[in-house]
Amino acid sequence: MGEIDYVTRVFSSPSQIAESAWNALLAQEADPSPFMRHEYLVAMHESGSAKPRAGWQAQFVTLWRGNELQAACPMYLKNNSYGEYVFDWAWANAYSQHGLDYYPKALVAVPFTPVPGARLLACDAAARTALVKALIQQVRDEDLSSVHLLFAQAQDITACEQAGMMLRHTVQFHWKNEALSAEGLPSPFKSFDHFLASLQQEKRKKIRQERRKVTDAGVTFRWSRGADIAESDWEFFYRCYERTYLESAAWRRPCRSTGCCLWPSAKARPSPAA
Numbered sequence: 001m002g003e004i005d006y007v008t009r010v011f012s013s014p015s016q017i018a019e020s021a022w023n024a025l026l027a028q029e030a031d032p033s034p035f036m037r038h039e040y041l042v043a044m045h046e047s048g049s050a051k052p053r054a055g056w057q058a059q060f061v062t063l064w065r066g067n068e069l070q071a072a073c074p075m076y077l078k079n080n081s082y083g084e085y086v087f088d089w090a091w092a093n094a095y096s097q098h099g100l101d102y103y104p105k106a107l108v109a110v111p112f113t114p115v116p117g118a119r120l121l122a123c124d125a126a127a128r129t130a131l132v133k134a135l136i137q138q139v140r141d142e143d144l145s146s147v148h149l150l151f152a153q154a155q156d157i158t159a160c161e162q163a164g165m166m167l168r169h170t171v172q173f174h175w176k177n178e179a180l181s182a183e184g185l186p187s188p189f190k191s192f193d194h195f196l197a198s199l200q201q202e203k204r205k206k207i208r209q210e211r212r213k214v215t216d217a218g219v220t221f222r223w224s225r226g227a228d229i230a231e232s233d234w235e236f237f238y239r240c241y242e243r244t245y246l247e248s249a250a251w252r253r254p255c256r257s258t259g260c261c262l263w264p265s266a267k268a269r270p271s272p273a274a
Helices: 019-027 038-046 089-097 125-141 154-162 192-197 201-216 231-247
Strands: 007-011 060-065 068-073 075-078 105-108 147-150 166-168 260-262
Touching: 007 125, 019 038, 019 068, 060 125, 068 125, 105 125, 125 147, 125 154, 147 154, 154 166, 192 201
Parallel strands: 105 147
Antiparallel strands: 007 060, 060 068, 075 105, 147 260, 166 260
């Protein structure tokens, strides 16, 4: 059986794609991250968070059969590496040292969101494979240096490897609410003390000391959900978030991730150093 003849369409905003069609593809994925939902991506754009002036020029690549959306992904042209949480300054320097332009590059990711999950939405494996090929062709057609896929699910990474893309392994740490039962099976911790009991004595002591300092400082916590969150709460949250960025240089340093694929274009592939 020959390859399916898809029609490739590129959109400059997620709002140009039907919400129902996008979310239907996402719902079929093994790891349907809520941050890949159409509503979240549109909010990133309409709020001005992911905008060309900040280095996020949207080129959402989609595949169609008739009027049916078969595959899609959030691709951006980037003229910097900010907001990705996988910084690649070493690659940019290598290109520069060989007299090549690293930017603009293509990036398949959710802006400012280093949460693993589906990145290549597809109705089946054939559509996913075709989507990767369309991405590579888009990079070649626009004469870009490379295309990167960040924090992707296993199926996406497999499709990229099969297309000849390079894979980089790094580490991202996740905490899970899992204690071992008497039978050796995972189950949620019953309380914070239950969690502390699973740690070595030195770590338990340090955590208790840190929590005591918070209590002595008069800090209290309030949980709010959904409609209970007031506009003033969001404004306070944003001020804290913004201040963290302004006062810390950590966001400028490389951080760890679950993986990254890229495909350098023939023009911009650095030659080995002599």
